[in-house]
Amino acid sequence: MIRKIHLILFIFIITSTTALAQSLDVHFNGLGFLDNREYKAFIPRSHTYSGTRIALDFGLNLDSNNHFIVGANALHEFGAKSFFGKADPVAYYSYTGKNWLFNAGMFPREALLSNYPRALLNDTLRYYRPNVQGLLTRYSNAHFTETAWLDWVSRQTITDREQFLFGFAGKYTPAIGGAFYISHYFMLMHDAGAEVLLPNDHIADNGGAQIRLGLDLSHKTVFDSLTVEAGGMMSLERERGVDGLRTPKGFVASAYLSYKRFALYDEFYSGKGSNVTYGDSYYQKPTYNRLDIIYTPFLFKNIKGQFIFSFHFSPGYYNDNQQAFRVTYDLGRRVLARFR
Numbered sequence: 360m361i362r363k364i365h366l367i368l369f370i371f372i373i374t375s376t377t378a379l380a381q382s383l384d385v386h387f388n389g390l391g392f393l394d395n396r397e398y399k400a401f402i403p404r405s406h407t408y409s410g411t412r413i414a415l416d417f418g419l420n421l422d423s424n425n426h427f428i429v430g431a432n433a434l435h436e437f438g439a440k441s442f443f444g445k446a447d448p449v450a451y452y453s454y455t456g457k458n459w460l461f462n463a464g465m466f467p468r469e470a471l472l473s474n475y476p477r478a479l480l481n482d483t484l485r486y487y488r489p490n491v492q493g494l495l496t497r498y499s500n501a502h503f504t505e506t507a508w509l510d511w512v513s514r515q516t517i518t519d520r521e522q523f524l525f526g527f528a529g530k531y532t533p534a535i536g537g538a539f540y541i542s543h544y545f546m547l548m549h550d551a552g553a554e555v556l557l558p559n560d561h562i563a564d565n566g567g568a569q570i571r572l573g574l575d576l577s578h579k580t581v582f583d584s585l586t587v588e589a590g591g592m593m594s595l596e597r598e599r600g601v602d603g604l605r606t607p608k609g610f611v612a613s614a615y616l617s618y619k620r621f622a623l624y625d626e627f628y629s630g631k632g633s634n635v636t637y638g639d640s641y642y643q644k645p646t647y648n649r650l651d652i653i654y655t656p657f658l659f660k661n662i663k664g665q666f667i668f669s670f671h672f673s674p675g676y677y678n679d680n681q682q683a684f685r686v687t688y689d690l691g692r693r694v695l696a697r698f699r
Contacts, residue, residue, distance in 0.1 A: 381420055381421065381422060381697060381698060382420045382694050382695075382696065382697045382698065383417065383418070383419055383420070383694070383695045383696045383697075383698075384417070384418045384420065384692045384693055384694045384695055385415070385416070385417050385418075385692070385693055385695055386414075386415070386416050386417075386418065386428075386430075386690070386691065386692045386693075387413075387414070387415050387689075387690045388413075388414050388687070388688060388689035388690065389411065389412055389413040389414060389687070389688050389689075390411065390412045390485070390486075390685065390686070390687050391410075391411040391412075391685065391686045391687075392408065392409060392410060392411070392486060392683065392684070392685045392686075393407070393408075393409045393437075393683065393684045393685075394407065394408040394409065394486075394681070394682075394683040394684075394685075395407045395681065395682045395683070396408070396681045397678075397679060397680050397681065398640075398671070398679050398681075399676050399678065399679055400640075400641065400644070400671070400673050400675075400676040400679055401640045401641070404640055408483065408486055409436065409437040409438075410434055410435055410436035410437055410439075410444075410486065411434075411435055411437075412432060412433065412434050412435075412486070412489060413432070413433055414430065414431070414432040414433075414449065414467065414489070415430050415431060416428050416429060416430025416431070416449045417429055417430060417695075418692065423455075424454055424455055424456055425452075425453075425454060426452070426453045426454075426455065427451075427452055427453075428449060428450070428451055428452075428453060428466070429448075429449065429450045430448075430449040430450075431446050431447065431448055431449055432446070432447045432448075432449055432467070432489050432490060433445070433446040433447075434446070434447075434486075434487070434489075445487075447465070447489060447490045448465055449465055449466065449467070449490065450464050450465050451463060451464025451465055451466040452464055453466070458498055458499060458500055459496070459497070459498055460495075460496065460497040460499075461494075461495070461496045461497075462491075462494065462495045462496075463493075463494050464492075465490050465491070465492050466490060466491055466495070467489060467490055467491075468484070468485075468488075468489060468490060468491045468510075469485070469489065471491070471495060471497070471506065471508075472491065472495075472506075472508065472528075473485065474528070475528065475544055475546070476544055476569055476592075476611070476626075477626075477638065477639040478567065478569065478592060478611070478628065478633070478635065478638045478639055478642045479526075479544055479546050479566070479567050479568075479569065479635060479637070479638050480546065480637055480638065481637060481638055481639045481640075482639075484637070491508060491510045492510055492511045492512075493508065493509040493510045493511045493523070494508065494509045495507070495508040495509075496508075501535050502531060502532050502533065502534075502535070503529070503530070503531050503532075504529055504530050505527065505528075505529035506527060506528050506529065507525075507526075507527040508525065508526060508527070509523060509524070509525045510523060510524040510525070511523045512524060512548070515551065515552075515553060515554055516553065516554060517553060517554045517555055518553055519553060520550055520551065520552050520553050521549075521550070521551035521552065521553075522548060522549065522550050522551070523548070523549055524546055524547070524548050524549075524566075524637070525546070525547060525549075526544070526545045526546030526547060526566070527545050528542075528543065528544045528545065529542065529543055530542040530543075536578075538574050538575050538576055538579065539572075539573070539574060540572075540573045540574075540575065541570070541571070541572055541573070542570070542571045542573060542588070543568070543569065543570045543571070544568065544569045544570075545566070545567075545568040546566045546567065546568075546637070547564060547565070547566030547595060548564070548565045548566055548636055548637060549564055550562065550563040550564070550565070561598045561599055561600050561601055562598075562599045562600075563597065563598050563599065564595060564596075564597045564599075564604075565594075565595065565596055565597075565634075565635065565636045566594070566595045566635065567592060567593060567594040567595060567633060567635045567638065568592070568593050568594075568595070569590060569591065569592045569593075569611060570590045570591055571588040571589065571590035571611065572588065572589060572590055573586060573587065573588040573589075574586065574587050574588075581618070582616050582617060582618050583617045583618055583619065584615065584616060584617040584622075585615070585616045585617075586614070586615050586616075587612075587613070587614045587615075588611075588612065588613050588614075589610070589611070589612040589613075590610075590611055590612075591608065591609070591610060591611065592608065592609050592610075592611045592628070592630070592633070592642075593606050593607070593608045593609075594606065594607050594633035594634065594635050594638075596633075596634060607630065607631035607632060607633045608630055608631060609628055609629055609630015609631060609633070609642075610627075610628070610629045610630055611626070611627070611628050612626070612627045613625060613626040613627070617653075620654060620655045620656065620658065621653065621654055621655075622651075622653040622654075622655070623650070623651065623652060623653070624650075624651040624653065625648070625649070625650050625651070626648070626649050627647070627648045627649075628641075628642055628644075628646065628647045628648075629645070629646045629647075630645065631645065632644055632645055641671060641673055644673040644674060645674065646673065646674060647671070647672070647673045648671075648672040648673075649669060649670070649671050649672075650669065650670045650672075651667055651668070651669050652667070652668045652669075652670075653665055653666070653667050653668075654666045657686065661688055661689055661690055661691070662686065662687070662688045663686070663687050663688075664684070664685070664686040664687075665683075665684070665685050665686075666682075666683070666684050667681075667682075667683045667684075667685070668680070668681070668682055669681035669682075669683070
């Protein structure tokens with residue numbers, strides 16, 4: 360009897376929602392990656408990451424602003440025994456307005472948080488943690504963009520720790536079409552531990568922030584894109600009951616230029632080493648420089664394939680390198696049906 364009631368309620372909800380909906384659409388996209396890392400400075404992170412991710416979701420559009428999206432994002436690592444080693448559910452409500460975006464649920468981080476510096480959020484999150492589980496809101500206009508978000512990492516149980524990330528990031532361009540801009544990034548992980556803390560186990564906070572001044576000279580040179588940035592970084596590290604808040608600081612700078620299918624990206628850090636849990640390990644060093652040489656042989660409307668050759672320079676380690684190939688494809692949202 361209970362099962363029949365649940366079935367009737369489910370059918371009622373679906374039919375009622377469909378009656379109100381204007382359209383039903385589908386979205387398919389994916390990522391294939393082969394990322395070989397030869398890190399002598401960080402042997403535990405010297406791995407070859409390889410696999411493919413595919414994401415499929417369906418959107419129920421109540422109107423031009425309100426949307427419900429459900430689906431899945433599945434990962435297969437090359438050589439793994441099981442076909443899909445991990446499948447992340449996609450299920451969220453999205454409000455899209457003229458200036459506002461609001462997501463609640465489990466939704467893709469790509470294009471929302473993928474612009475964070477690697478010092479704060481490392482690039483393997485793209486491979487192994489594609490979704491945000493929580494909330495995100497964004498306000499944007501012609502001059503200003505600000506994003507605030509909350510990402511729940513682990514729910515507290517007797518053995519599992521309570522962990523969540525939160526942060527905000529934004530960019531301000533004083534003049535429309537101007538070259539100068541200011542950007543900022545902040546994130547913090549709160550680690551409250553399990554229900555029963557073990558001896559010498561403490562609540563911890565870990566994160567960091569950057570503020571950058573930038574120039575976008577893309578429309579003033581022969582290059583397709585040319586940007587330079589410089590600013591400061593500070594990390595936030597604390598184990599409660601053990602020490603106070605530690606705030607290592609440093610200088611950051613980067614430059615990006617592209618011409619047709621070739622691009623160069625260089626980033627530099629100098630200061631006190633920072634131990635940001637979800638950040639790139641190289642920022643633990645007092646100085647660090649990374650040079651990416653990028654070639655894009657496949658560039659079509661919905662498909663992009665890139666080779667990235669990366670060279671990492673840190674004190675005592677000048678031969679660390681990385682070779683990666685990534686192919687991304689996104690067919691966009693396609694309408695399946697429209698309703699009155």
